[in-house]
Amino acid sequence: MVEKVYNMTYSDSKTVEMLISDENVHYIHMIFNKGEGLPEHFSNSNVYMTVINGTLSIGLDKQETHKYNKGSILKIPFKTKMNVSNTHEETLELIVVKAPAPVK
Template identity: 50%
Template sequence: MVEQIFKLTGGNDKVVEKIILDENLHYMHVIIKQSDGFPEHYTNAVVYMTVVRGIVSLQLDDQDYYAYPAGTVLKIPVNTKMNLNNFNPETLELILIKAPPPDVLPE
């Protein structure tokens, strides 16, 4: 086999899984229930975020929270302050891609 195969976890329970971590990119799959999220942090790479289902509520740098529905793809610059939450009753599912990955960013 030439290709590599990776599987994503399904369901509605909280999941933060690192699917691919290599020299080209970091590919992560996230499922978050209502009233959950990530602690405030600064992005350590350019983040490409795809909202697969639900609505993500994001506060970036000093902006207000904005809500992005399923089907939205966001590009978030490196070193951006981020608050990510699910304020909605529907389960939130995201794909996060960091490219280039943090360990190969130029200084």
């Protein structure tokens, strides 16, 4: 078999799972219920964030919080301050791709 297969979790509870972590890319699946999210942090690579379900509330650097609906794809530059959360009733599901993969 040439390909390697990865499987995402399907859940209604908070999930942050690193599906792929290699020298090329980090591919992360996240699920957040209302009031959940990530601690404020700085991006450690270029971040590509896809909203699979729900509405993403995100504050970047000194901007006010913006909201992005299902189907939105964000490109966030390296070293950007990020505040990611779900402030809505509907479950938020994201795919986050970091490329190139962050160097530890």
